Amino acid sequence: MTILPWLHPDRVAALEATLARRILVIDGAMGTMIQRHQLEETDYRGERFADGFDSRQAGGADRQGHDLKGNNDLLTLSRPDVIAAIHAEYLDAGADLVETNTFNATAISQADYHLQHLVHELNREGARIARECCDAAEASTPDKPRFVIGVLGPTSRTASISPDVNDPGFRNTSFDQLRENYREAAEGLIDGGADVLMVETIFDTLNAKAALFAIEEVFEARGGRLPVMISGTITDASGRTLSGQTAEAFYASVAHGKPLSIGLNCALGAKDLRPHVETLSRIAEGYVSAHPNAGLPNAFAEYDETPEEMATTLKEFAESGLLNFVGGCCGTTPDHIRAIAEAVAGVAPRKPPSATLAEAA
Template sequence: MSQLPWLHPERVALIEAALRERILVLDGGMGTMLQGHRLDEASFRGERFEHGRDGEHAAHHDHPGCDLKGNNDLLTLTQPAIIRGVHEAYLEAGADLVETNTFNSTRISQADYHLEHLAYELNRAGAQVAREACDAMTARTPHKPRFSIGVLGPTSRTASLSPDVNDPGFRNVSFGELAANYTESASGLIDGGADLIMVETIFDTLNAKAALFALSELFRARGARLPVMISGTITDRSGRTLSGQTAEAFYYSVRHARPLSVGFNCALGAADLRPHVQTLASIAECYVSTHPNAGLPNAFGEYDETPEQMAAVIGGFARDGLLNLVGGCCGTTPAHIAAIAEAVRGVAPRALPSDNAEAA
């Protein structure tokens, strides 16, 4: 993968120059922002998937009659102005990079809504909307270019664990199926204009390996590559991923892909993620990222950590030399990202081990 030329070498040069100069800021939660719109079933369906007057699905629309409310990725097609508005809000808050609204845009995940056939389209459209928002902001601030990250989520299945406690050997997905899903989705992200690809919220490293294999084969088939970011998830205070790996083990399981960055996101707040990010910062040969939740969810499933509280903790990460890229996940808003951007402004980014070796 690493021997292929860059698909967009001028964009990669800008990203690498920015990473050498400062800590880059990622966006915050997409779902958090969409919940604020309080969209109903008709809003999710839009014109393309609207029900017929008799309550049955109209014959000329390409979807059976199950509910679509909650399928946030579908809003890229049915409510693109809302999705672009979320991207713009984070860019205005100071984000250098925004993530596409494609977390669940694989055939496996879209099967819950009988929309498997839209996987490629969802990814291409998601990348296009993010690309347009980034280009518009870059035109306003050419000294600070903005970049779009094509997101590959973990899917709703796990290749390492059985979903049946009575049958530990059972698997409801194969490595090959995951790789095929990721190939299709990544093709859409590339065709839509993503600057980078992020394999994120990894709870099962075998799923991530399928994504990395798919990207390697896809880049080889196209004769060019994009920078790849990898972000795992420490699922609770045990300090391990769902499939049982520590932060160190996770890194050594994916370093062969020679990613641009490795990090952790979701599940925990910044304070609880710190020791795991610190582990990565001490061993990673690449850049280190984190985009934590706004604390742990409360009894109502909501996140209470304020922008000021979160920024104070992350500011400590930055001053201690742990970070190259930072943003927010569940519960975070443009206010959180603005506070984080201010907290890391002017703080030197974590130096790569190769930089330290050259300095010595």
């Protein structure tokens, strides 16, 4: 891998210094918080899409008949006030890093809403809003730097598994298509001011490899790089990703990218995730992260694990020397993040073999 300078050396130095001192707290679920606002179709459309088309697109391509409700990434453009308020709540709760509202901001995923043309803008504005919120938080607490994680989600397609049980060899995407999707998204996140890029909720390692390849292409073109975080998903009690890898195999597959951190998120609650985080902690050369769900969903697809329960479990992770980053995924709220931040405060971070960001470059 080509050695390139950091795009934001001062921010990287601040991140490195903070990681050396303590466990850093990532924010919680964006989708869970959006659901609390009980938004309707008109909210998702805003003024720009109110008449059934994108009023800023040349020619005003017809969008009639395509509901936009549920496209949470679009709220970055139609209801930026909602997204900024959620970021601010997590920062007030003690988060050191906030994730951009860009989980589905790729052409593949936005195609479901016929909004592929918005991908760069969605990522740029997602990062810009998060950047403004972090800057505002830093202004009131200058001794506590805050960082923007530019999120690259898994997309709605998989390169390793056929969606057709009757045709195991069929694929509805390709490495090159994924690579182009991720490259466009990464460009927007960098333009918007992200400090770090995170390829997260990885269920298919081949998808992740396409993302990492695309990110490196972007770095090469820009002549500089950002730290990269990687977070996979153990899908069930089998202890494997959807594409069949154990945590150890997953790490071996992506370690060549020299990520800032490797970790796990989503699908499982903290208790079920623990053995897999322990595996990564034992073998990872860089930092280790975990942002699990608030337990497993109940019969109503809701998450019942309380902030106190989750914080108690994750405190044990920290005291066992497993963590450098910790946060929450599905079902978590600012109350969960506040409890987690309080629980890990003062607990020494895991000391990785490669203890500096310079070695991860």
